[in-house]
Amino acid sequence: MDLTFTPQEEKFRSELRGWLDANIPAAWRDPSFWRSVSDDEGFELRRDWERRKHDAGFAGIAWPTEYGGRGGTPGMKAIYDEEMALAHAPQSANALGLTFLAPTVMAIGTDQQKRDIIGPMLRNEVIWCQGFSEPGAGSDLAALRTSGVLDGDEYVVNGQKIWTTNAMHGDKLFTLVRTEPGPGPGRQAEGGISPVGTNNDQSGALEAGTARRDPEARRSHGMHRGISMLLVDMRQPGVETRPLRQLSGASEFGEVFFTDARVKASECLGGVGNGWKTAMLLLSFERGASGISQYATYRRGYDEIVAAARRLGRDTDPTLRRELASRLVELECLRYHAMHVLTQVEQGRDLGSESSITKLQWSETYQKLFETFDHLLGLDGVVTSPVDGLDLASLQFEAFWTRSVTIWGGSSQVQRNIVAERVLGLPR
Numbered sequence: 422m423d424l425t426f427t428p429q430e431e432k433f434r435s436e437l438r439g440w441l442d443a444n445i446p447a448a449w450r451d452p453s454f455w456r457s458v459s460d461d462e463g464f465e466l467r468r469d470w471e472r473r474k475h476d477a478g479f480a481g482i483a484w485p486t487e488y489g490g491r492g493g494t495p496g497m498k499a500i501y502d503e504e505m506a507l508a509h510a511p512q513s514a515n516a517l518g519l520t521f522l523a524p525t526v527m528a529i530g531t532d533q534q535k536r537d538i539i540g541p542m543l544r545n546e547v548i549w550c551q552g553f554s555e556p557g558a559g560s561d562l563a564a565l566r567t568s569g570v571l572d573g574d575e576y577v578v579n580g581q582k583i584w585t586t587n588a589m590h591g592d593k594l595f596t597l598v599r600t601e602p603g604p605g606p607g608r609q610a611e612g613g614i615s616p617v618g619t620n621n622d623q624s625g626a627l628e629a630g631t632a633r634r635d636p637e638a639r640r641s642h643g644m645h646r647g648i649s650m651l652l653v654d655m656r657q658p659g660v661e662t663r664p665l666r667q668l669s670g671a672s673e674f675g676e677v678f679f680t681d682a683r684v685k686a687s688e689c690l691g692g693v694g695n696g697w698k699t700a701m702l703l704l705s706f707e708r709g710a711s712g713i714s715q716y717a718t719y720r721r722g723y724d725e726i727v728a729a730a731r732r733l734g735r736d737t738d739p740t741l742r743r744e745l746a747s748r749l750v751e752l753e754c755l756r757y758h759a760m761h762v763l764t765q766v767e768q769g770r771d772l773g774s775e776s777s778i779t780k781l782q783w784s785e786t787y788q789k790l791f792e793t794f795d796h797l798l799g800l801d802g803v804v805t806s807p808v809d810g811l812d813l814a815s816l817q818f819e820a821f822w823t824r825s826v827t828i829w830g831g832s833s834q835v836q837r838n839i840v841a842e843r844v845l846g847l848p849r
């Protein structure tokens with residue numbers, strides 16, 4: 422494991438830090454600012470700011486210059502992630518495109534797709550959403566039913582997606598559809614596979630198999646076959662989006678309905694019928710995304726929780742102190758794991774199923790940190806009002822958010838199945 426950055430990478434760090442210092446308005450560094458604006462206003466501010474960041478040369482750090490990137494090293498990308506977190510930079514308006522779709526396009530897209538997708542994404546001209554989950558297909562992703570039927574040189578798409586992050590702001594959706602019919606319930610039953618989704622997968626875990634502990638039987642029944650990843654224009658009459666309101670009052674995600682939506686046949690990523698393989702590659706980027714920015718963000722949260730404990734006079738409680746010490750150790754483990762992953766990436770290794778280890782580690786470290794915050798506040802942890810006159814609303818909101826991180830991108834249970842069966846090779 423290499424824990425150092427090169428002089429050239431450190432030079433990049435100071436250039437970026439200088440730009441962030443000069444370009445993030447002071448008000449934005451106060452998290453209460455983002456609560457004072459509506460979802461739509463906040464989104465547009467972030468969209469515009471990120472566009473300016475692109476114009477200043479701080480976008481697509483490790484991507485080839487021919488597609489609009491900066492042509493930097495993985496180390497520079499890690500520094501970028503860390504500095505963004507340290508500077509309290511606003512969250513990306515196009516995170517799903519930038520973190521999941523773009524590396525997939527770089528790996529398997531056609532030259533035309535690279536040209537069409539990467540530049541507009543970096544300039545935030547096109548906001549991307551991910552359309553994988555359906556009402557009957559979450560962990561059991563291969564149970565998806567949305568269909569795409571070829572009509573001339575276009576697919577006609579019908580069906581529904583759910584939990585689509587940014588649905589209300591999205592321009593395009595990378596989505597999984599059945600371009601060949603899947604097996605019906607009769608065939609499933611015949612093969613001994615329950616028609617009820619007992620398998621797991623937003624993940625590749627379907628292949629790791631748990632359904633009837635017999636993934637080969639399931640695969641031979643074609644659950645993974647005939648799926649394609651289509652790139653759908655969300656701004657067309659055949660696509661309707663509806664917001665889903667969360668407990669916090671926000672609508673960060675929604676439902677997407679397709680009624681005879683049209684997609685050009687050339688807007689298929691990874692080849693017709695190869696959607697499962699394409700999705701697994703994309704999910705490895707979703708789960709294995711740099712833990713370095715996560716470490717920087719959570720470490721800041723940790724420091725804020727310790728400061729709150731001091732101000733509330735709870736910092737001498739031995740039980741809380743022991744818990745905080747454990748959280749700090751876990752955070753440092755996350756940092757070293759992130760550096761290990763970075764070293765592997767720099768050496769050109771494909772992490773594949775190992776990205777599930779990264780997902781498990783960052784999501785559970787983050788969630789446990791905020792469970793400790795709840796232990797500090799007691800019942801005050803489940804509201805967003807001041808505690809003994811202290812405004813902790815940002816941390817209280819973050820505590821709500823952490824409940825979701827062991828679900829999206831594939832739940833912890835599903836990740837454990839993958840690590841057990843694919844990484845450790847344990848018997849089923």
Ligand SMILES: Cc1cc2nc3c(=O)[nH]c(=O)nc-3n(C[C@H](O)[C@H](O)[C@H](O)COP(=O)(O)OP(=O)(O)OC[C@H]3O[C@@H](n4cnc5c(N)ncnc54)[C@H](O)[C@@H]3O)c2cc1C
Nearest residue numbers: 551552553554559560584585586620621623825829832834
């Ligand atoms: C904040 C947030 C944002 C999201 N954004 C998106 C998005 O942009 N696009 C998108 O497509 N989806 C998105 N999702 C959906 C997410 O991917 C799914 O919620 C997730 O895959 C789980 O599916 P499910 O909700 O249907 O739960 P289910 O699959 O019904 O699972 C319910 C429970 O059963 C457990 N379980 C299921 N199968 C197994 C098994 N075989 N072994 C052990 N335990 C199992 C699960 O771990 C879970 O605890 C988002 C979710 C959240 C919370």
